[in-house]
Amino acid sequence: MITCIELENWKTHHKTRMEFGPGTNVLIGVLGSGKSSVMDAICFALFGTFPALQGREVALKEVLTRKPFKAESARIKLEFEYEKKQYLVERVIKANGTNEAKVWENQRLLAGPKVQEVNARIQSILEMNYDLFARAVYAEQNQVDYFLKLNPGQRKAKFDELLGLDKYEEVRSNSVNVQNRLKKEAEEKRKWLEDLSTQFNVNDLTELHERLARKEKQALDVQSDLERLKAEDAKLQETLRALNAIEKEYSRLKEELHRTRGRRESLEDRVKELEKNLAGHPFQTEQEARHAQEELERQRKELEDQRLKAQKTALEAQSFRERAHDARKQAGVRAKSMPAQSKEELQEQKNLIAKALEELEKERSTGKQEFQHASKEESALNEKIEIMKERVEKLDETGPQCPVCSKPLKEKEIHELKKTAEKELEDARHGHQAIKKRARALEEKLENLEATLERKKGEQLDLKAAGRTLEEVEELKKRVLDCEEKAQNLEARAKEWNENAWKGTREKIEKDLERIRMAVELIGIQKEAGQCGQRVHELAFKLEALAYNEEEATRTRAHAARMNAQHAALEKELLGLKENARETRQALERLQKIQAQLEGEGQRIQRLENSAQKMGFFVNALKETQIQLRETMLTAINQGMENLWPHLYPYEDYTCARIQIEEGNYEVKVRERSGEWVRAEGILSGGERSAVALTLRMAIALVLTRQLSWIILDEPTHNLDVKTVDRLSRLMKTHLPGLVEQIFIITHNPEVEKAATSTLYVLQRDKNVDGLTKPEKREIPIEMREME
Secondary structure (H helix, E strand, C coil), X not given: CEEEXXXXXXXXXXXXXXXXXXXXXXXXXCCCCCHHHHHHHHHHHHHCCXXXXXXXXXXXXXXXXXXXXXXXXXXXXXXXXXXXXXXXXXXXXXXXXXXXXXXXXCCEEEEXXXXXXHHHHHHHHHCCCXXXXXXXXXXXXXXXXXXXXXXXHHHHHHHHHXXXXXXXXXXXXHHHHHHHHHHHHHHHHHHHHXXXXXXXXXXXXXXXXXXXXXXXXXXXXXXXXXXXXXXXXXXXXXXHHHHHHHHHXXXXXXXXXXXXXXXXXXXXXXXXXXXXXXXXXXXXXXHHHHHHHHHHHHHHHHHHHHHHHHHHHHHHHHHHHHHHHHHHHHHHHHHHXXXXXXXXXXXXXXXXXXXXXXXXXXXXXXXXHHHHHHHHHHHHHHHHHHHHHHHHHHHHHHCCXXXXXXXXCCHHHHHHHHHHHHHHHHHXXXXXXXXXXXXXXXXXXXXXXXXXXXXXXXXXXXXXXXXXXXXXXXXXXXXHHHHHHHHHXXXXXXXXXXXXXXXXXXXXXXXXXXXXXXXXXXXXXHHHXXXXXXXXXXXXXXXXXXXXXXXXXXXXXXXXXXXXXHHHHHHHHHHXXXXXXXXXXXXXXXXXXXXXXXXXXXXXXXXHHHHHHHHHHHHHHHHHHHHHHHHHHXXXXXXXXXXXXXXXXXXXXXXXXXXXXECCEEEEEEEECCCCEEEHHHXXXXXXXXXXXXXXXXXXXXXXXXXXXXXXXXXXXXXXXXXXXXXXXXXXXXXXXXXXXXXXXXXXXXXXXXXXXCEEXXXXXXXXXXXXXXXXXXXXXXXXXXXX
């Protein structure tokens, strides 16, 4: 039983919650109000799809709310009871395609968030897939007459599928195929056995055994010769390895001797060339020559440092000249904006202005105090004037009584009091005018003082700026003198350097360095030449000690080559013998296998023929079972139709409806008053066909989903007249709830309200402004709870 559904951003539902109970639940609303959307949501929550989505009439993202706003995700929560357990299914659809689903049993998570896992788990719980739910439980809008629209052949196939009989047909078809394969395999094996018998000869086995023994003996003899040859070859290979090592060392020494002699000759030629260029030198050792070279390098470096220092001094002098020029230029510019007064005069003016500012501040402070005092006096006089005015007014209002103590007064006393009050009022007004005039004068004085203060402050800032300009000009003049003095000193130091003297000394040092470098090279070459001569003698001695004989090495290699050829020939012969023996053994094994197959294949063929016969019995049993099950199921559906028809059809021209098998097809027929059965497709009107379709759909649901016990009818009153609608409402209210635990009716026909026994929802939506669905749960009237 479905107990509750919550929809969030599902089609036209923004936040909808609907609760249901056992019996008949009715949802009423106009076209497009969101009724069918609720049933699609129930179907989607259970199986992850609904008819329009399954038929690809809509895409899943199109279920998201689009008006009056575009939603990025939608959520469905469905609560239901099944076999005394509470289940909750939650599914989330997102615009980006990352959808999720979860299912709980008694608040324990069973599967999720993968959608396929939840689909499989719910099918397992309900023992029903989507197709059975859509055809047996959920009669969607405009699909109540689905089975009547099919032709008899299609109707049989769809009924067999819903009743599960197609599985028997599939098994029977597969069994026939297996039976045919067994027969064919037995025939093929018997023919193959006959062909194989013509190929077998017992004498061939004896000949192959003798040939195999001969080949194996020859292979053993060749293997013995090969082992002996391998032992001799191992000794010869050791001799060859030693010979190769000696030959390699001989070649290396000979090559090194040639290179060393060439290097020695090259060094001797270079010694002669250097001795000729130097014509003798004062150095006995390389160390003395290098010491002299280092000293000359040091002198050359000092000379270069002095030259660079003189250049740097000249550059610094030029820099100070440029700084002096820039400072003189800046001093001229600042002097033009400098005031004519001297520094002492400027300071004296600063002191005078500071003193004037101090006096003005004091005067402004005194003026503020006076102004505040005058303002207070003015406020006090204002209050006094108001009090006096009230007194005069009260004297006019109270008549011959005192306005304070209510004591009776004479006319003369009243006149005196009024005169006194008016005089005090007049005096207060004169005093107020005087104070007000004095306050305005003080205010003007304060404004003048403020203006004077601002002007003096401006003069003070001007004097400060003039003082800074005077100080800057004096600083620039000092900088000019300092830069010119530094430039003169640096120019005098730069002139001390004599460029010509530096050039001559440097050339002499370079010449001396070149002679020393040649002397160092000569000493080194003489030393290396002596080492090369000594190495030549050592290499010649080692070559003589090796005692390498090239002719003997050639003879040894030729003997090794002959042995390798003999070894290869024996291996080739042994390989051929082994291959021949292998082929002979394979031929022998094939004959032995044929002999074994001939002995056992006859029994296998007999077993195959027996299996084919048994499979034929199984196929016949399946066919008979299929026929009996079909008749049993159709009998149950026809009983349901016979029970429902008089409660639904309000007329007496047709007394019953049923499904009948004719020539292997399913015909839907109705019984006339005469007792004759006629085809529903042939003579019934649209409304009568709708009544038959409703009866058939409810009977199928009663038979196929007895354990689930749900029926959902979407717009079942299509083509029905008023009397049939009334009978349908009575059926849903009184008769069907005794057979089915929970019924859902979705309709736009207000007459169907009378069918409600559990809940009644009216769905409203203002389509003129793209409004959202607003469900209203209404109480079922007491007079409707018991159908008259």
